[in-house]
Structure formats: C-alpha cells, structure tokens
Amino acid sequence: MVSLPRIASSPFKELARRGLLALGLLFLTTMLVWLDRGAYIDNTGQDGVSFIDALYYATVTVTTTGYGDITPIAPHARLINALVITPLRISFLVVLVGTTIEVLANQGSRAIKDSIWRKKMRNHIVVIGYGTKGRSAVNTLRRQGEKPDKIVVIDASTAAVNEANFDGYAAFQGDATRRSLLRRAEVSKARQVIISLDRDDAAILTTLTVRQLNPTAGVIVSVREHENVPLVRQSGASAVVTSSETVGRLLGLSAIGPEMGTIMQDMLTGAEGLEVHQRLATADEVGQPPSAVLGERVIGIIRNGTLRRFYDKSATRIEVGDELIVVRRAQPPSPKDKDILRSFDD
Known part of the structure; x- marks a missing residue:
C-alpha cells in the first residue's frame, strides 16, 4: 500500500534537535561530577578534578569509552554513577545513536518510496478535497472498479490526509492552487482530476492551475452556485456539477412525486437498488x-x-x-x- 503523507520536518532539523538533547545530557553529567569533584580522583595528574576534567570524564563515560584515569572513590559518588549517570549514559546513546539511525532510515525509506511512486504513477485520478463530496466521489470510483493505487488525494486538512492514508490512498497536504504541490501529485500525468472544494473561487483558481499543468486530462469540478458554472468552464473544466442546484432539484422532484426522488436517489447510491x-x-x-x-x-x-x-x-x-x-x-x-x-x- 502506497502512502505518502506530507513530511512535517526535514531530517536535518530532526537530527539537530536530537543533537541538542544529547548535549543537554552531557552537560548534566558534567555538572554532577564537577559539583561533587571532591569524591573523584585523577589517577594521572594527581591535581584534583577541574571543570575540564569533569567534562572529560562525562564525555568518555556517556560514550562508554571509559579510560579509567578519573574514577569515583567515595561510596556516594559510586552510587550516583550507578543510579544516575548510568541511566544518563543509556539515554545519551539512545538519543544520539538509536534515534539518529532511525530518522535516517525512515527518511531514506520515505524518499525511496516517493521516488518509486513517482516513476510508476501515470493515468491516475487526482481528487482535490477529501470532504463529504470528495469521499463520495472516491467511493463511486471504487465501486466502478478503480484501483486504490490509482487514486491520489490532495487536501489542506491534516485530518483529511490522515484519513485518506488510512483508507489506502496516497495523499498530499497543502493548498491545491500551488503548482509545486500539484507537481508532487503528478497532476501532469493524471487521467482525471476531480475538484471538490468548499469555495467556488478556490475551485476556479485550482481548475486554472490544473489545466495549465495538464491540458488533456478530464477535469470535473464541483461548485456551490450555478452562476459560477460559466467561469469554471472558461477556466478549463470538462464537466461542472452544481451541488446546491442538484440537491434542490432532488428536493423538488421528491415534493412533486416522492417516487421520482426515490428513483433518482437510488441511482446515485451505490451497492443497492x-x-x-x-x-x-x-x-x-x-x-x-x-x-x-x-x-x-x-x-x-x-x-x-x-x-x-x-x-x-x-x-x-x-x-x-x-x-x-x-x-x-x-x-x-x-x-x-x-x-x-x-x-x-x-
């Protein structure tokens, strides 16, 4: 299952954050040794433990090098090493080594998957807007036999993107009027683009941008007001659906004859009737x-x-x-x- 949620932060920022956390653990270990420096002995210099010595001891200790030239001699110092500094050493290794490898592996794996997906993705369907209308459109596509790996979702909402990923679709978060985002979704190679946004002005601008990137794809757009239909068609839409007028027509048919409304609703509802x-x-x-x-x-x-x-x-x-x-x-x-x-x- 291909799933391409938006990357929240770059790997370099993540590594920098973990590096700062590791430095904090190192500084805490240094202060524990320096404040209790009387309980330590320098077996080489025999001149006491300075702040530099404490930093040196903390460094070789948390990195598990342990040369042994500076050692705790007081019982309480050894107890602090066992109960406090040892857990700090383990935390340092987990933060700096374990999570660093994990971040690099995750980012590398995501980059590889993203590259493979881009090479394979063509003749697909891009659904812009994963709200009620967008989900219904995807539902209909699936019932008509469209494969999930040929459907790509774009939405500005984090919840909608997560929901699309959970449903098994590649999804991108952001403003669909941005060319960079549409290029990431490979709109230029798409067979169909469905635009189901909440605002007509956003739908018109998105249609213009999509049509510039892909002059041949079928572009199906949903608008709320009928007066905006000519503008959407002039923007390059292949088909326009007026949601408010469609609902109003169903209401009118149901008022004239409930059976007519039932038949129309039946044909628009999949898997039954x-x-x-x-x-x-x-x-x-x-x-x-x-x-x-x-x-x-x-x-x-x-x-x-x-x-x-x-x-x-x-x-x-x-x-x-x-x-x-x-x-x-x-x-x-x-x-x-x-x-x-x-x-x-x-």
Missing part, C-alpha cells in the same frame, strides 16, 4: 439495438468521444468501440470490497 454504469460494448452486442441489451437499460452511447442519448437517431445500433451508459441493478461488492468500502459508509 439501481446504479448508473459505463462500460465497453461486448462483441455479442455489436450490431444490436440498445433495447436488445439484456439485464440493463441503455440510456446513452459514447461514440468517438461524443455522447448520443437513447432517443438519438444515430444511436439505433451498437457499433464496435462504443461505450454504453446503462442503468442496471446494483452489483453487490465482494467481501474484500466490503471491508475496503465500509469506512465510506460509516
């Missing part, structure tokens, strides 16, 4: 009218990149290479998919 699906026409269906397709109702045919609705006179026969948009009975997810998708439904 009806669902809308897009697939390639099979060899057996070529040459047949759309009405001859068994078990499904064809409502549209995509031919040479053009949508032809079921009532179009040019869509009376299915041809080779056609993609069918059908309404069918929802396919129940497999046991494995149920475990993966359970988090979306909670």
Whole structure:
C-alpha cells in the first residue's frame, strides 16, 4: 500500500534537535561530577578534578569509552554513577545513536518510496478535497472498479490526509492552487482530476492551475452556485456539477412525486437498488439495438468521444468501440470490497 503523507520536518532539523538533547545530557553529567569533584580522583595528574576534567570524564563515560584515569572513590559518588549517570549514559546513546539511525532510515525509506511512486504513477485520478463530496466521489470510483493505487488525494486538512492514508490512498497536504504541490501529485500525468472544494473561487483558481499543468486530462469540478458554472468552464473544466442546484432539484422532484426522488436517489447510491454504469460494448452486442441489451437499460452511447442519448437517431445500433451508459441493478461488492468500502459508509 502506497502512502505518502506530507513530511512535517526535514531530517536535518530532526537530527539537530536530537543533537541538542544529547548535549543537554552531557552537560548534566558534567555538572554532577564537577559539583561533587571532591569524591573523584585523577589517577594521572594527581591535581584534583577541574571543570575540564569533569567534562572529560562525562564525555568518555556517556560514550562508554571509559579510560579509567578519573574514577569515583567515595561510596556516594559510586552510587550516583550507578543510579544516575548510568541511566544518563543509556539515554545519551539512545538519543544520539538509536534515534539518529532511525530518522535516517525512515527518511531514506520515505524518499525511496516517493521516488518509486513517482516513476510508476501515470493515468491516475487526482481528487482535490477529501470532504463529504470528495469521499463520495472516491467511493463511486471504487465501486466502478478503480484501483486504490490509482487514486491520489490532495487536501489542506491534516485530518483529511490522515484519513485518506488510512483508507489506502496516497495523499498530499497543502493548498491545491500551488503548482509545486500539484507537481508532487503528478497532476501532469493524471487521467482525471476531480475538484471538490468548499469555495467556488478556490475551485476556479485550482481548475486554472490544473489545466495549465495538464491540458488533456478530464477535469470535473464541483461548485456551490450555478452562476459560477460559466467561469469554471472558461477556466478549463470538462464537466461542472452544481451541488446546491442538484440537491434542490432532488428536493423538488421528491415534493412533486416522492417516487421520482426515490428513483433518482437510488441511482446515485451505490451497492443497492439501481446504479448508473459505463462500460465497453461486448462483441455479442455489436450490431444490436440498445433495447436488445439484456439485464440493463441503455440510456446513452459514447461514440468517438461524443455522447448520443437513447432517443438519438444515430444511436439505433451498437457499433464496435462504443461505450454504453446503462442503468442496471446494483452489483453487490465482494467481501474484500466490503471491508475496503465500509469506512465510506460509516
């Protein structure tokens, strides 16, 4: 499972912090020896223990070198060495050696994974905004058979990024209007980009930036207000969904006839009732009218990149290479998919 959360701090800052902590432990050991210098003897100089001697003793002690030229002779000094300085020595080694190796290993491993991910990632889907709409979009993609390693999430929220990583998706934290962040997500190689932000102005700016980096990808944008749809289309969106108007239309249909609202809601809800699906026409269906397709109702045919609705006179026969948009009975997810998708439904 590829997971690329944002690196909070550089390894050099982390090493510097641990180095300062190690110096603090060394200074504490030096002060313990120097303040109790009368309980120590210098077997070489025989001139007492100075501050330099105390620093020297602390250094060779915490690093486990231990030359033995300066030694504690008083019982209480030896007790302090056993109960205080020894734990400080262990802490020094853990901080300076153990954690340093761990930081370098973690950062190195993350850099290697990041490099491998970038080389492999292409023709993927980037979802900008992992809120309610973004999660629902990812949920639909998964139910339509999209693999999790082909979905990349961008969100400004730390909680949303952590949640995306937990769900099994590569995720990046930051402002999606920044080119550097979009490049990290390999937007220039993406097949589709879904933008589901809370503010329309942010969605428009993000669309412009995405389109500059990738002129050919499909860019699907969600906006709150219908009056902003022309601006989003001019910014380069391939398709625009007006969330407030869509919800209002469902409310109106439900008010006119609850059954109409139920059917529309049913088709928009996966794994139960009806669902809308897009697939390639099979060899057996070529040459047949759309009405001859068994078990499904064809409502549209995509031919040479053009949508032809079921009532179009040019869509009376299915041809080779056609993609069918059908309404069918929802396919129940497999046991494995149920475990993966359970988090979306909670």
